[in-house]
Amino acid sequence: MERDLVIIGGGPAGLAAAIEAKKNGIDDILILERDKRLGGILQQCIHNGFGLHVFKEQLTGPEYAQRFIDEVEKLGIEYKLESMVLHLGEDKKIIALNPKDGLFEIEAKAVVLAMGCRERTRGALNIPGSRPAGVFTAGAAQRFVNMEGYMVGKKVVILGSGDIGLIMARRMTLEGAEVKMVVELMPYSTGLKRNIVQCLEDFDIPLLFNHTVTKIHGKERVEGVTIAKVDDKRQPIEGTELFVECDTLLLSVGLIPENELTREAKIEINPVTNGAYVNELMETSIEGIFACGNVVHVHDLVDFVTQESFLAGYGAAKYIKGEKSNSANKFKTKGLNGIRYVVPNIIHPENVKDAVNFYMRVSDVYHNVNLIVKDGDKVLYKSRKNHVSPGEMENVKLSKDILQKVEGDELVFELEEVAI
Amino acid sequence: MIKNMTCINCPLGCQLKVEVDGEIKVSGNKCKRGEEYAKNEITNPLRIITTTVKVEGGDRPLLSVKTDKEIPKSKIFDIMKEINKVKINAPVEIGDIIIENVLGTGANIVATSKIQRAD
Numbered sequence: 001m002e003r004d005l006v007i008i009g010g011g012p013a014g015l016a017a018a019i020e021a022k023k024n025g026i027d028d029i030l031i032l033e034r035d036k037r038l039g040g041i042l043q044q045c046i047h048n049g050f051g052l053h054v055f056k057e058q059l060t061g062p063e064y065a066q067r068f069i070d071e072v073e074k075l076g077i078e079y080k081l082e083s084m085v086l087h088l089g090e091d092k093k094i095i096a097l098n099p100k101d102g103l104f105e106i107e108a109k110a111v112v113l114a115m116g117c118r119e120r121t122r123g124a125l126n127i128p129g130s131r132p133a134g135v136f137t138a139g140a141a142q143r144f145v146n147m148e149g150y151m152v153g154k155k156v157v158i159l160g161s162g163d164i165g166l167i168m169a170r171r172m173t174l175e176g177a178e179v180k181m182v183v184e185l186m187p188y189s190t191g192l193k194r195n196i197v198q199c200l201e202d203f204d205i206p207l208l209f210n211h212t213v214t215k216i217h218g219k220e221r222v223e224g225v226t227i228a229k230v231d232d233k234r235q236p237i238e239g240t241e242l243f244v245e246c247d248t249l250l251l252s253v254g255l256i257p258e259n260e261l262t263r264e265a266k267i268e269i270n271p272v273t274n275g276a277y278v279n280e281l282m283e284t285s286i287e288g289i290f291a292c293g294n295v296v297h298v299h300d301l302v303d304f305v306t307q308e309s310f311l312a313g314y315g316a317a318k319y320i321k322g323e324k325s326n327s328a329n330k331f332k333t334k335g336l337n338g339i340r341y342v343v344p345n346i347i348h349p350e351n352v353k354d355a356v357n358f359y360m361r362v363s364d365v366y367h368n369v370n371l372i373v374k375d376g377d378k379v380l381y382k383s384r385k386n387h388v389s390p391g392e393m394e395n396v397k398l399s400k401d402i403l404q405k406v407e408g409d410e411l412v413f414e415l416e417e418v419a420i
Numbered sequence: 421m422i423k424n425m426t427c428i429n430c431p432l433g434c435q436l437k438v439e440v441d442g443e444i445k446v447s448g449n450k451c452k453r454g455e456e457y458a459k460n461e462i463t464n465p466l467r468i469i470t471t472t473v474k475v476e477g478g479d480r481p482l483l484s485v486k487t488d489k490e491i492p493k494s495k496i497f498d499i500m501k502e503i504n505k506v507k508i509n510a511p512v513e514i515g516d517i518i519i520e521n522v523l524g525t526g527a528n529i530v531a532t533s534k535i536q537r538a539d
């Protein structure tokens with residue numbers, strides 16, 4: 001089978017990319033999704049707070065997803081469910097599998113990678129102890145509770161205070177479980193303030209900073225965990241151990257972009273984000289293969305996923321129509337002094353539509369800093385920030401006009417202290 | 421009495437001190453919104469509930485729902501009990517009312533996902 005555009009993944013990223021490509025004149029589009037329905041991880045995120053930027057209202061995850069699913073249906077974009085992509089080649093040949101067609105091959109003119117991310121598991125953490133039942137990632141627990149109606153436990157300890165962990169603390173409490181505490185390794189939470197207040201404080205659930213789980217007890221089922229304080233190097237401090245009785249441990253310790261296919265296609269991956277390097281059109285190191293959403297870098301707001309994915313769809317359409325400029329005029333982006341990474345990584349100013357939204361994360365919590373963008377010594381942008389945190393993605397919008405005037409071969413994003 | 425709370429209106433998350441004897445006095449807020457927030461939290465804290473209800477004959481076993489308005493925080497668990505009594509039949513569209521005026525709060529419980537009949 002030959003197709004103009006194949007989109008791998010039918011979450012918010014894939015859906016938005018498909019919609020924008022279609023609106024830009026591409027008719028032959030196929031979305032491949034391994035799940036039984038479209039919508040990605042949003043299907044299980046039943047809490048509200050999605051869509052404030054894109055729709056100016058607070059939606060739940062399924063409501064947000066449905067708006068895009070309805071649009072895909074309305075535009076007549078083809079999709080295949082229960083279709084798992086197994087292989088992607090440098091030549092854009094795709095091998096996929098589904099119950100109806102069996103194994104099938106597609107030659108695509110352009111591809112959009114929108115596979116999302118997965119959660120870090122206990123294996124990535126190395127907590128000693130046997131492997132009893134009752135240890136779940138927070139996302140897996142979310143799926144069991146919200147999609148299948150299976151309560152994963154009655155007495156719960158949560159490791160990690162990212163948003164998914166916080167949301168699950170409230171969810172389990174509402175369903176009658178006792179959430180004993182949330183344990184956080186760092187001295188701060190990467191979760192939203194709103195979630196700390198409305199998911200923990202509302203229910204008097206303690207949040208312990210500078211603590212970790214050092215042991216899981218129990219043979220068949222979790223019977224408890226040992227927690228301990230950690231020092232500056234995040235190492236457990238001897239003598240601070242405490243046994244906490246529980247039957248369930250939820251891990252909310254971070255997400256990793258799902259990039260097996262990307263690696264297979266030999267696309268260059270940024271070791272900091274674990275996602276592909278991308279340019280101003282969200283194109284990877286292989287021409288005609290684009291990427292967007294959590295597969296590129298982990299987002300906390302789905303609204304930004306949507307914006308970035310519209311761009312990938314627009315880029316793919318340009319490429320298929322042969323309208324993309326391949327001029328050698330380009331520069332790179334780089335994060336320095338407190339900016340851990342910047343996306344996108346390469347800019348060809350000619351291809352920019354009106355402006356580029358640069359997304360970035362800081363490496364620590366800082367107060368009273370300027371976020372600045374420099375072309376050599378020239379400051380192109382400066383914005384005062386009272387508070388920045390690794391948990392909140394920052395973004396800087398620079399117009400095509402400004403980008404066309406960049407002289408150096410590198411645009412540097414950094415933080416500087418504000419002299420008071 | 422003095423109550424400590426965190427303002428949730430922006431990422432700064434000011435630590436607020438709220439004196440609640442007679443007139444409500446707020447300190448620690450860096451802007452006006454903090455004061456307003458603290459006063460509401462003391463006099464009438466409101467929340468949205470999101471949860472699920474069981475579905476009969478659907479393409480999946482659970483329907484996600486929410487209160488279509490904020491409800492008093494003190495009623496969260498009572499409302500959860502009401503919601504957990506319900507079982508509904510597929511199909512369901514987003515926005516369908518599942519419980520009207522739940523416990524006289526003026527809020528409806530409405531569907532937030534679409535469920536088709538199992539075939």
Ligand SMILES: Cc1cc2nc3c(=O)[nH]c(=O)nc-3n(C[C@H](O)[C@H](O)[C@H](O)COP(=O)(O)OP(=O)(O)OC[C@H]3O[C@@H](n4cnc5c(N)ncnc54)[C@H](O)[C@@H]3O)c2cc1C
Pocket residue numbers: 008009010011012013014032033034035039040041042045050083084085086114115116117118119138139140142163164167255258261292293294295299300301302303305
């Ligand atoms: C457990 C969890 C909870 C989250 N909660 C929130 C939240 O509360 N609020 C928030 O704003 N964000 C939340 N996020 C972040 C959320 O993932 C993003 O906002 C958004 O869903 C990312 O969209 P996406 O399309 O990039 O990824 P996803 O939504 O993950 O979609 C990726 C899709 O690709 C499919 N796929 C992957 N590999 C293949 C393959 N090989 N073949 C075919 N299909 C494939 C997957 O099945 C999935 O449907 C959460 C993330 C996780 C993991």
Ligand code: SF4
Pocket residue numbers: 427428429430431432433434448449450451452453454455
């Ligand atoms: S008081 Fe104002 S500045 Fe402080 S957290 Fe609330 S909204 Fe932000």
